[in-house]
Amino acid sequence: MSVTTPQGFRAAGVATGLKTGGALDVALVVNDGPDAGVAGVFTSNRVKAAPVLWSEQVVRGGVVRAVVLNSGGANACTGPAGFQDTHATAEHTAAALTTAAALTTAGADQVGAGEVAICSTGLIGERLPMDKLLPGVGTAVRELSRTGGAPAAEAIMTTDTRPKSTAVSGDGWTVGGMAKGAGMLAPAMATMLCVLTTDAVADWKTLDAALRAATRVTFDRLDSDGCMSTNDTVLLLASGASGIAPSQAELTTAVTAACHDLAQQLLADAEGATKQVAIEVVGAAGEDEAVEVGRAVARNNLVKTALFGNDPNWGRILAAVGTTAAEFEPDAVDVAVNGIWVCRSGAAAEDRSKVDLTGRDVTIRIDLHAGPVAATVWTNDLSHAYVHENSAYST
Amino acid sequence: MSVTTPQGFRAAGVATGLKTGGALDVALVVNDGPDAGVAGVFTSNRVKAAPVLWSEQVVRGGVVRAVVLNSGGANACTGPAGFQDTHATAEHTAAALTTAAALTTAGADQVGAGEVAICSTGLIGERLPMDKLLPGVGTAVRELSRTGGAPAAEAIMTTDTRPKSTAVSGDGWTVGGMAKGAGMLAPAMATMLCVLTTDAVADWKTLDAALRAATRVTFDRLDSDGCMSTNDTVLLLASGASGIAPSQAELTTAVTAACHDLAQQLLADAEGATKQVAIEVVGAAGEDEAVEVGRAVARNNLVKTALFGNDPNWGRILAAVGTTAAEFEPDAVDVAVNGIWVCRSGAAAEDRSKVDLTGRDVTIRIDLHAGPVAATVWTNDLSHAYVHENSAYST
Known part of the structure; x- marks a missing residue:
């Protein structure tokens, strides 16, 4: 091995x-x-x-x-x-x-x-x-x-x-x-x-x-x-x-x-992380677009801190998707967090309180309804430990 | 008023x-x-x-x-x-x-x-x-x-x-x-x-x-x-x-x-911030490039956590500059933190221990040596309080 x-x-x-x-x-x-x-x-x-x-x-x-x-x-x-x-x-x-x-x-x-x-x-x-x-x-x-x-x-x-x-x-x-x-x-x-x-x-x-x-x-x-x-x-x-x-x-x-x-x-083993997050983008028009959307969500500090707080804050996810140039209609996007479709057609759907975020593994599924392509981007949450480790690293 | x-x-x-x-x-x-x-x-x-x-x-x-x-x-x-x-x-x-x-x-x-x-x-x-x-x-x-x-x-x-x-x-x-x-x-x-x-x-x-x-x-x-x-x-x-x-x-x-x-x-008054950071990019070939460089540094979580830790970590600044498409030669870039030129020609210069980061205001000056244009981007550090506030906001 x-x-x-x-x-x-x-x-x-x-x-x-x-x-x-x-x-x-x-x-x-x-x-x-x-x-x-x-x-x-x-x-x-x-x-x-x-x-x-x-x-x-x-x-x-x-x-x-x-x-x-x-x-x-x-x-x-x-x-x-x-x-x-x-x-x-x-x-x-x-x-x-x-x-x-x-x-x-x-x-x-x-x-x-x-x-x-x-x-x-x-x-x-x-x-x-x-x-x-x-x-x-x-x-x-x-x-x-x-x-x-x-x-x-x-x-x-x-x-x-x-x-x-x-x-x-x-x-x-x-x-x-x-x-x-x-x-x-x-x-x-x-x-x-x-x-x-x-x-x-x-x-x-x-x-x-x-x-x-x-x-x-x-x-x-x-x-x-x-x-x-x-x-x-x-x-x-x-x-x-x-x-x-x-x-x-x-x-x-x-x-x-x-x-x-x-x-x-x-x-x-990422620094300070408490979550391992798979962002599955489906229904994309192309692979580059699916990855762009996944990465925009992965890099969004408000999404990452929400996950650290066990908060299925899908509004922040949609706001991150909206910063991309990928093909999608804002009122057609669905978002599931750990299997619960908290957002359908760009608005609230299933009860967010049903989402269980207590475990370490999180899956965010974003359906752009713009095509047949899927891609997954992996990220972590943004935690106190990340801030601590990286504010003290070189000193 | x-x-x-x-x-x-x-x-x-x-x-x-x-x-x-x-x-x-x-x-x-x-x-x-x-x-x-x-x-x-x-x-x-x-x-x-x-x-x-x-x-x-x-x-x-x-x-x-x-x-x-x-x-x-x-x-x-x-x-x-x-x-x-x-x-x-x-x-x-x-x-x-x-x-x-x-x-x-x-x-x-x-x-x-x-x-x-x-x-x-x-x-x-x-x-x-x-x-x-x-x-x-x-x-x-x-x-x-x-x-x-x-x-x-x-x-x-x-x-x-x-x-x-x-x-x-x-x-x-x-x-x-x-x-x-x-x-x-x-x-x-x-x-x-x-x-x-x-x-x-x-x-x-x-x-x-x-x-x-x-x-x-x-x-x-x-x-x-x-x-x-x-x-x-x-x-x-x-x-x-x-x-x-x-x-x-x-x-x-x-x-x-x-x-x-x-x-x-x-x-x-930004959430949880302990620093107000002016990123002054000078010597850029164009205004868009200066802003692109400033924003890449402003959005870099490792730079932001270093500032929270009062650490003049210019290597992270250079690594962020390197992600942009702006015109510059990596071995020509100078970086000053609060007036101390800790990096000249892409390598260590003045002693980083001379940098005083104890105050709230921080100025990072990046000279690309690629042209006559300057632009300033403002940002904050990334602190424990930011993580706390944003992990608890909607719950």
Whole structure:
């Protein structure tokens, strides 16, 4: 149930002092091959962290043999010096893997810096302490193992309260994965750090198509707090170690299932949240419109605070829908909260007191009556704990 | 300092039982002429309350002799029956004004329902108790006076903690005004209820140009919580009673000053806020881009919670700027918080510990280095009190 579940991958998670209290803070995932295929999606934020700029180049190169991930610092908004830090980390990792007796990567007796992707997460705007990070990478190389997926998933946590891992089985091949992310969770792209691994045999094009199809309907529809990160990265590494080449559809289905599982784990652990909310938009004229409506509701602070207060305030939902450009008639919209149609044809319908909001799971269903398309966006409520956690985070 | 400061206006505020505890909840503003000019701007939310749909028609008619405003219910998402309630309120008001001995409107021995604008504010989705509202209008007609501006401003309060009124003097003429609004404060239009009055002589075109120019740089740039209302209405009534016709520029300047004063009063009284934040975007390529950047920062919950925590977290500001389509280079952006340039060229600069955020007023200055244009957007922080107030509002 981790990045080391598929054959051909080793991982490690070590404590280097980037985080206080001896917590694990550097993860390393190595692809031992025989293939070293990769696909990636990155934040669409125009202010991109140094490791995002670096890893975008690496993924374009088409070969990734290792991924280094650190918590305890985002290395974003750090200027040219921050980019040099990322570059140095990749070079250091490549050298350590090349010299390590542990290196077993088939077909590669040395690893190049351009084959090492880097991911960072933590506070924006501060340089990473390289005197801790680089020795930590060396330790991680020495600790690489086929059971290292669990400590790796732990090492990438920031405000996460628990690690997130997954595995999905194909017919003789597997997809594994880990992710982190509890705040700055909003899409338009991947919304956190995520490394997926597979021992399937697949070329770049197949991997890329599978990853883009998967993130479009999972991470891209997770909008916990409307705040897009500078560091979001989702990588899919393929070792080919199973020797089996699934079809595009089979691979896409498995990668989507892995992303969905991880996305739901992120939703469940979002900062301060007391509710996990599925906003199901149906009857839309198109998918983009359904997602636009779902996202407008997901980002509405008055809807989110109402849910925190166990208040099925459908008027606020309708007011949020009304800010979109989606096709609908205001007097044709129906809204159900946890199965009770509190709004029909844009006005009050069933008694709102029938709505039970005491549980953690909430489903808001919005029928636009404008077409045949449906899409779901996931979000959380806005709680005192969210305000507390994010007003105290960097101090 | 109210809607009755200009000559030719009377007003009243009465308690009808729409709100509990004997609070004032119905306001009436009457234009006694000789003119009955009007301009209006309304919410751009596609889910519009019945009184907005009604008043848009009335304003298009070009003559408004009275405005009825109620708190205690928004009459939004109430279907055809809700629209009939608004229509009935206008008819009842017109009849009461026509029969009242108090009617002194020059040139009009009777008032038509189509000359009565209606504004409502309060909970969305519930019908107004007409058995209380209509008798209340009758009481308000009897209580109309030249000093009724103060109780009228009080009667339109919802979660406002204090009434908002203003007056701006021209050369022999005056602009007065009142407004309400403490939540669901976000533009793309007027963002609350506001009635402005003037005794200047001005035709429809001049009034409309003055009001649109004024709201564009005041209410439309106030984004307290990112949530657009279904009921936002700003009306400008002109009595012509001063006999003086100012120039377009003079009238626009005075109306803008009145709107700015009221907008700042709204900002100061926003639900649960502990900070009033001016986001000054400079060096933009265009005004729309400057406003887009300011609004992206204003709506970012992580920026808002950081401000609540007295944390000059410029990384979150840059991450918010990065979500926009405005012209800028990420490594060229400077950010100052309360005068300290904590970010230069997209990276850390002056020591963030120098920033003093203990006061209520905060100024964030963002220099995009992309052009000559500047614009300011105003917002509030996101506090525990905001969450509390909005999680408990309708229950």
